[in-house]
Amino acid sequence: MLVAFDRGDDGELFPMYGPTDQQSEERAIRTAKALAGKYVGVIAWSRDADPALGDCGPPNTLFVSGDVPDME
Template sequence: MRQVPDGLTDQQSEDRAVRTAKALAGNHVGVIAWSRDADPALGDYGPPTVLFAQGEVPDME
């Protein structure tokens, strides 16, 4: 069975993203908090960096 992600949110800091992911981990099949450097004005996005992952999460390529 394919799992569809839901509850995608932006967080104001990496620390908050990790805290939120840890809080959600007990109620979901998998959670991931990640960040990346970005310059949306130029359309430039760096590779993702996984900050926290638990359970079944997609590869971040």
């Protein structure tokens, strides 16, 4: 997954790009690096998921640049 953020007039972060699912971790990192110079913050992460149970594990941060909200 990948999200890029900007700041509103009130100073709060808001998503400007994404969240988008990426085809691979490598692609997520490459895309995040390309977006890093264009937005206040960018984060790419992966998660282990069990679709049969509808359960997701904790996020695994792949790349972060600038200001991003907490993933918790």
